[in-house]
Amino acid sequence: MRYDVVVIGGGLAGLTSAALLAKGGRRVIVLERRDTLGGLHSTEEIAPGIRGEAVQHDIGWIPASVMEALALDEAQLSLVRPAASATSLLRGGRTLTLWSDPARTARELASHSEKDARAWGAFGERVTRLAGFLQAIYEAPAPEPLASGAREVLAMLGLGRRVRSLGRDGIVDLLRTLPMSVADLLDETFETPALKGLVATSGVSRLSQGPQSGATAFVLLHHHVGAPAGAIRSRAIARGGLGVLASALAERARSAGAEIRTNAAVSRIAVTEDGVRSVVLANGDELETTLVLSTLDPRHTLYDLIDPIYIDPELSEAVRTVRYRGACAKVHLVLDGLPPLGTELLEGALVVAPDMAYLERAYDAAKYGDISERPYLEARIPTVHDASLATAGRHVMSVLVQWVPHRLRAGAWDASRREAVGDLVVATLGELFPGFASRIVAGAVLSPADIEERYGATEGSLTHGELTLDQVLFMRPVPGLSRHATPIPGLYLAGPGTHPGTSIASASLAVKAIGAVRRARSGDRAATGV
């Protein structure tokens, strides 16, 4: 069989790419190793008759350009942005909620601190302004400071204009904020420990760094790209599970003519001196193509699928040193009732991060290869939005636990260690909700090693490589590859491991990169619909 493009990986990046490429008239096939689509964003059966969020349980930025190109809207994707963005679970049954409506958050904060209530609105505006600038960068191919030529100069000037549109104070604020620790950022703005703890999670989520680590303020801004104005920690969930999103994208791809094959593990990409020749599956099938878009993480693609003689030593070294360091385990809990919080709060994220010192201590353990004794938890209950995910009377709680290091100081991941993580979560929530343990009817734990094995995410990194200042923009995934093309003609990379660090946006940029090269090579405008 011959295809114009073979897309490796049926996660959100792969499905988005396929839909965009197929719409542009390419003959496309998506190859997914597993039997479900969605990758880290899939929805799967976790106990008989009960489905839950595989790993990720909410979603950030989806570029408007992609929604438009695929004629999608939030309703079709069943996306919901709960009024309660995130609720911090505090001792004694107390809570602190960040609402998507900043005015409501400010009213809630007033009972903790008048000063913080007054500062809230301006803080939200500041984050929106700075994240908006990141968004402008993220919507374009990665800036290449060393590239030359008229087009590059124009691109840099355009970037310069966007920077200047922030205004004098905005530029200074951006440059000062990016390398800061999220702890410093919040300490100079707020005084309520619970508020600082809850907001700080945005700077350390899925990352092997604590709130006092440098450049975690950048991480906070990254997670606010595309968020509603003034809303902090607001993310969308999909009614029916994020798998609905994957299905909708798959449907778009198929209706545009793409083929999607599951249970189709790729064993290698065959390459000659001229570039990509074919993709060979584990079952021996060989798909001929001159274009491959891999959405696996860069290490998997360049180390496992390509004959090493085609990777020059310097590139190989750069790929080797990309840091992944998965920081989370996933715990699914099937409950026979809901925690006593009221529906409105239960619709949002439930967070155990009572203050920044708690987060910092939780992180300390991971530095030495230990699991946090008092972990940071991020929980959602998808059944609150769609009861049909579970059997009658049952609820599913999806918990991301941090910090749980991929590489343990002593020993390897095994069943007993996995169990211990489950127990830790139950004990932590049990302290906040008396009797919680007795509500649990089933559970499952995925260690970072399980996430690596099951979803192909190196070291269990949910972002396909740490999102830190030294691994973003022109450094992501490695210098020279930030615009999705690789030194192997016809091989392109997408996925969160590539610029700008989110699945769907990276797919859109990778597809544009393919189009641009094609255009330059053939001058054939008809073949470049996207």
Added chain:
Amino acid sequence: MKNGKVDAIVIGAGHNGLVCAAYLARAGKKVLVLERRHLVGGAAVTEEIVPGFKFSEFSYVVSLLRPEIIRELDLPAHGLQILPLESTVTPMPNGNYLAAWADHDETRRELYRHSPLDADAYDEFGLLMHHMAHAVKPIIGMMPPDPASLSPRELMSLGKLGGHMRSLGARKFYALHKLMTMSSADYLDEWFETDVLKATKAASGIIGTFMGPRSPGSAYVLLHHYMGEIDGAFRAWGFQKGGTGGVSEAIAGAARRFGAEIRLEAPVGRVLVNNGRSVGVALENGDEYRADIVVSGLDPKRTFLKLVEERELPSDFVASIRRFKTRGSSGKVNLALSELPRLTCMEPENIARWGGVPIPPQRYLRGAISVSPTMDYVERAYDDAKHGSFSRRPYMDVVIPSMIDPGMAPPGQHVMSIFCQYAPFAIDGGWDDAKREAFGDAVVDALAAFAPNIRRAIIGRQVLTPADIERITGLTEGNIFQGELALDQLFFLRPAPGYAKYRTPVDGFYQCGSGTHPGGGIMGASGRLAALTILGERP
């Protein structure tokens, strides 16, 4: 009482204040330096804390002092004499050790004993860091351009900076980007496998900062400390003969020769401002001195929050200075010793056991002893500090100046200088005598683990916490760099956006301390650039 008018008053006779004064005097200005203490130098002083024993009380090694300052002020003629520090020995928990020498090949052979791979990587690493230091050098010597400004001059300056970065070529550009954004632990992990090597190198990336080696941003400080140069030789660290105070004395001597007057025990209470212009200063005793130009070498917080009335400054500027981070993180223990320490790991039979090259004590004790046995050790030292206590097992940089300069101690006896981290200024409950001594004990214990005879050798001990450093030198929170060397406080952000070029919101009032660009170490660059700004000269 009124005194005669001078052209310029410099507040504080720290090394930057003195450099600034010397350059102003050299240009023909009538300069008066006012110093609170009874001696010049600020944190670069030599004091006889124990009779007969001379200590470089705070700052104890010299390497960053700008060669152009040495040249232009002819400092060797005024007594500047740097004696090189030739080695570093790091004892390891298992009894082994790692030695590094001024001689590159010797270091390489020693490294080979630990890891042939690392010995190979060391060459390439050294070369790259050398190139990086060269790449950053022009930035240190330049006035920081203001990226937010639209003036043609600023844009040209920015363009020049951009051109400089691009001229580095891909390899160096990306390496520099990594150095600016990574943690030193991660950066070193890309190069080496020997933990003790990485720990010792990373330790130099945390000096004076409130970061651990695993915090992004710490790799930059690694480079900052790599830039030491004496007479053009990169990476050489050394002692001033007679103690660090001699550096200050040399600069003061140069300033005096150019006609500057230095008045000691003359603490300035406030800067006199009239219609938005500084017109002089008032001492704490009420004496007033008049000058058209007033320069402060004190740290930004002391300068703007203590010496100037708040109403004379824009409120957003005051807010910037208030949030300028000055968390002191290091302490100093100075010991008078009756005998030399003996490192267990450097006993001949132990060296033989580990297959090392025999080294007599007279040799390795002329260098530094680094107590940084593992990366985790250094990181855990930081953990203690960030949670509000001093490190139970601190990172320490130990030197014995009397080995190189016997005049520092009575015959047969020695002075030992121990730089230790972390000792946070904001320790839980605040510092008191008991905590200071407990900290001193922790330092001695940590050293005794590798040199058991140290306890009986101690005949005098001075423990300096950040609170003591603040009390004695005036450095806010005892921060040895007058403000943390973190990316959000460097270059055009040091100490505040819009005021990174030695000017202040008050006309005629300037700043020249290491709280301004480039800051940190006995470098003198801030003092020189401030003087050139005042004189209207391009650097």
